[in-house]
Amino acid sequence: MALKFIHTADYADIINTEELDVISNSNADTIASAEKKAISKVKKYLLRKYDTDTLFTAIDDTDVGTTNDTRDITLVEYCIYFTLYILYTRIAKRNVPEDRYEQYKEARDFFKDVQQDMITPGWPLLLNADGETESPGVRMWSGHSDDYYY
Numbered sequence: 001m002a003l004k005f006i007h008t009a010d011y012a013d014i015i016n017t018e019e020l021d022v023i024s025n026s027n028a029d030t031i032a033s034a035e036k037k038a039i040s041k042v043k044k045y046l047l048r049k050y051d052t053d054t055l056f057t058a059i060d061d062t063d064v065g066t067t068n069d070t071r072d073i074t075l076v077e078y079c080i081y082f083t084l085y086i087l088y089t090r091i092a093k094r095n096v097p098e099d100r101y102e103q104y105k106e107a108r109d110f111f112k113d114v115q116q117d118m119i120t121p122g123w124p125l126l127l128n129a130d131g132e133t134e135s136p137g138v139r140m141w142s143g144h145s146d147d148y149y150y
Contacts, residue, residue: 006038037082045114074121
């Protein structure tokens with residue numbers, strides 16, 4: 001049994017097996033590559049504030065859907081949306097089904113909102129060497145300029 005973050009059983013609620021086989025050419029390596037790219041993209045949204053090593057903990061196939069499954073279900077779902085979009089764009093960038101594109105946009109918008117602190121998902125925060133919460137810092141002068149010239 002392989003330790004992975006996304007497992008084949010996770011796809012069942014989102015895409016049927018036949019469709020997944022078609023877009024991946026029934027190749028597990030193609031799916032694994034797309035999953036790796038998707039997780040990498042998601043991590044880039046979350047790296048500044050969240051402990052991505054804890055968030056993306058790999059689990060065994062036998063633990064999927066059990067009480068031992070500690071993964072955040074929303075994170076898994078949105079990573080699958082990214083993965084499916086990557087698989088479809090591999091075939092034909094302009095012919096991605098509308099529902100898959102909408103799912104991808106939903107996931108992307110969610111991660112952008114998390115990144116901008118508009119959504120607080122309750123995930124483990126990044127800690128510094130002292131065990132304190134890391135702060136991404138305060139951005140100075142990032143607002144609208146109030147300088148008026150008359």
